[in-house]
Amino acid sequence: LGDARVITDPEGLRAFRDPFQFETWDDNTASAVLSPTTVEEIQEIVRIANRHRVPLWTHGQGRNNGYGGPAPRVRGSVIVSLRQMNRVLEIDPDLAYAVVEPGVRWFDLYEAIQAGGHRLMLSIADLGWGSVVGNTLDHGVTYAPYGVDMGMQCGMEVVLADGSVMRTGMGAMPGNRSWHLYKRGLGPTPDQLFMQSNFGIVTKMGVWLMPMPETYMPLWLRVWKDDDLAPMFETLRALMLNGTIRMVPQVMNTVLYGAVVAKRADFWTGEGPIPDDVLDRMGRELDIGRWLMRFALYEDEAVADVKFAKIKRRGVGHEVLARGHSGHREPGGEDPGRRAESGLEQHDRLVWRWGGRPHRLLAGGAADRPGRPGGARSVARDGAGRGPGLHRGAASRQRP
Ligand SMILES: Cc1cc2nc3c(=O)[nH]c(=O)nc-3n(C[C@H](O)[C@H](O)[C@H](O)COP(=O)(O)OP(=O)(O)OC[C@H]3O[C@@H](n4cnc5c(N)ncnc54)[C@H](O)[C@@H]3O)c2cc1C
Numbered sequence: 001l002g003d004a005r006v007i008t009d010p011e012g013l014r015a016f017r018d019p020f021q022f023e024t025w026d027d028n029t030a031s032a033v034l035s036p037t038t039v040e041e042i043q044e045i046v047r048i049a050n051r052h053r054v055p056l057w058t059h060g061q062g063r064n065n066g067y068g069g070p071a072p073r074v075r076g077s078v079i080v081s082l083r084q085m086n087r088v089l090e091i092d093p094d095l096a097y098a099v100v101e102p103g104v105r106w107f108d109l110y111e112a113i114q115a116g117g118h119r120l121m122l123s124i125a126d127l128g129w130g131s132v133v134g135n136t137l138d139h140g141v142t143y144a145p146y147g148v149d150m151g152m153q154c155g156m157e158v159v160l161a162d163g164s165v166m167r168t169g170m171g172a173m174p175g176n177r178s179w180h181l182y183k184r185g186l187g188p189t190p191d192q193l194f195m196q197s198n199f200g201i202v203t204k205m206g207v208w209l210m211p212m213p214e215t216y217m218p219l220w221l222r223v224w225k226d227d228d229l230a231p232m233f234e235t236l237r238a239l240m241l242n243g244t245i246r247m248v249p250q251v252m253n254t255v256l257y258g259a260v261v262a263k264r265a266d267f268w269t270g271e272g273p274i275p276d277d278v279l280d281r282m283g284r285e286l287d288i289g290r291w292l293m294r295f296a297l298y299e300d301e302a303v304a305d306v307k308f309a310k311i312k313r314r315g316v317g318h319e320v321l322a323r324g325h326s327g328h329r330e331p332g333g334e335d336p337g338r339r340a341e342s343g344l345e346q347h348d349r350l351v352w353r354w355g356g357r358p359h360r361l362l363a364g365g366a367a368d369r370p371g372r373p374g375g376a377r378s379v380a381r382d383g384a385g386r387g388p389g390l391h392r393g394a395a396s397r398q399r400p
Contacts (some may be wrong), residue, residue, distance in 0.1 A: 005084075007033040016062070016079055018069035028071035030057065033079040039157070039165065039203045045080060046201070047163040058201050060102045060131025063119070080201065081120050087302075088112040089204065096120055096209045097154065097180045101263060102133040102202055113209070120209040123147035133205050137195050143248045145298055146210045155179040156191050157204035166200070182208025213298040217308060220321040221293040224283065228318065229291050235292065235314050242312075244307050249295035254283045257292055289319075 007013060016033050031054075036042045051057050063068025072079060086103035091112060098109060106128040113120055135142075136153050146152040156168045168325040170188020171179040173347050174314035183189055194200050221233050226233070232251075239245045255274065258267075267282045268274045274282070283289045297304045312320050 001034060001036065005035040005037075016070045016081070018065060018067075018071050018113060020069070021071070027075055028068070028073065029075055031073050031076045033081050035084045037083045037084050039159065042159045042201055042203060043081065043163040043165065045078075046159055046161065049078065050163070052159065053295060054078055056201075057083065060134030060137075061105055061129060063127065063130045063133075082133075082201075085203070091116055091118060091120075091209075092180075093118045093120065093352045095181060097206050098209055099155075099180055099204055099206050100132050101204060102131060104132055105129055106132060106135075109207075118209075119212040121212050122209055123152065132207055133202055136205065136207070137202060139196055141248060143250070144210060145246045146208060147248045152208040153191065153205060154181065154183050154204050154208060155204075156207040158200035158202050161202045165203075180208075210298075214300045215298075215304050217297040217299070217304045219295050219297065219308075219311070220319075221295065221315060222289040222319045222321065223291045224280075224289045226290055231289055232291060232293065232318055235318065239311060239314060244310055245295055245297070247296060247298065249293050251291060251293045252287075252288075253292075254279045254288060254290050257288045258282050258286055260290075261286055273303045350395075 006349040007016075013033065016030055017028060021028065034045055036045060046056070048054075055072070056079075057074070058080045059070050060082050062079075062081070062083075070079065070081070075365040084103060085101040086105070086108060087101045088098060088104055088109055089101060090097075090099040092098075093116065098112070100109060106122065106124045109132055110122055110124070110128065113122060117291030121144065123142040123146040125140050125142050130140075141147065154169070157171065158166045158168070160166055167179070167186055167187070168191050169179065169183050169189045170176045170181070170185040171370050176186070178185070180393050183191075194202055221232060221235075223229065236245070236249065236251075240249075258264075262282075264274065267285075269276050279290065297307050299307060303350055308320075
């Protein structure tokens with residue numbers, strides 16, 4: 001590989017620890033970091049490691065900081081860092097898929113789609129700095145309709161433990177043009193075998209992209225009491241099973257979302273868990289209730305209207321809050337969660353959390369700020385004066 005792509009000095013190796021691990025711990029320290037750029041180099045690394053019985057640890061980007069980051073589980077392993085294998089190999093705008101190398105980040109794929117002017121959207125994780133392949137192999141969760149169950153991965157190339165190369169599904173036939181279109185067909189489809197496992201190093205992967213919908217409608221469902229959670233899930237289940245909601249909703253409680261938009265000390269400085277009555281007050285003052293579900297519709301505008309009416313009917317007893325239709329770009333606004341949900345690359349969740357005053361999440365969203373287009377107040381207070389009720393607002397109808 002040459003000196004430039006092999007790290008063995010202690011200082012260089014420290015950069016491949018989890019940045020949040022204790023300074024004095026060396027349990028997860030690697031003995032070397034290798035940065036291959038070709039499949040052939042990976043094959044050779046695997047063969048040599050086999051000969052010398054050296055454990056390997058692979059990462060795409062290794063950005064799951066706080067959970068291990070780029071560090072190996074077994075001390076002394078040799079890291080195979082795929083950060084430099086970061087090419088988007090193909091985007092097919094007609095068949096709506098991309099083929100990526102294992103170091104390609106969500107950022108990179110998003111930028112490649114934008115640069116090509118394709119009307120396609122990507123279902124991304126909350127942080128854009130991780131790799132598409134690493135996230136998929138680790139059973140990651142993304143939020144748009146194609147995020148459900150990582151089912152939109154299609155066709156892999158894998159270097160196996162003996163250094164041979166395997167192509168899954170239709171890829172078993174050299175040059176088959178439907179490798180990234182159809183999961184089964186000619187060859188075996190053991191793609192799951194390479195997820196959350198160490199049976200091979202994935203060197204290419206197909207990922208399906210969603211045609212940009214006519215409209216994106218961000219929605220919230222909110223309840224004010226813990227006991228309302230079970231009925232909320234009954235509603236959610238029915239709406240997901242019948243296809244009304246076809247994305248990955250996020251359900252958050254007062255403490256979880258409160259920690260994103262405020263500080264514990266703003267509400268409670270005592271010892272131990274925050275008491276229930278304080279949580280109730282927190283929910284009211286931050287407008288987030290006791291449980292909050294973030295979800296969205298991605299549809300033709302007329303279909304979104306019908307689905308919204310249906311959700312509202314089924315949501316009896318719960319508040320359903322909408323911001324009206326939006327173009328694809330605008331709704332991400334300043335809320336990083338919404339940016340992820342609307343398929344916009346982002347890495348600013350932490351910046352947003354610490355960046356300023358607590359956000360009035362529902363009653364004062366990004367669209368309400370001065371100077372923003374489509375800035376009509378989208379959620380109005382209900383008659384009882386407690387929190388927002390449903391209001392469709394003067395929606396931004398800008399097309400994606
Ligand atoms: C604040 C924060 C928010 C997050 N939000 C989300 C979220 O919304 N959704 C979500 O899913 N995750 C989320 N994560 C988790 C994490 O960021 C991502 O899952 C991760 O970044 C995925 O990309 P990576 O390249 O870092 O993965 P890596 O750490 O490189 O890889 C993940 C696993 O797959 C293996 N692997 C990687 N590449 C290969 C390969 N080519 N062949 C074989 N094995 C391989 C690695 O050994 C590792 O075990 C979040 C993390 C943080 C810190």
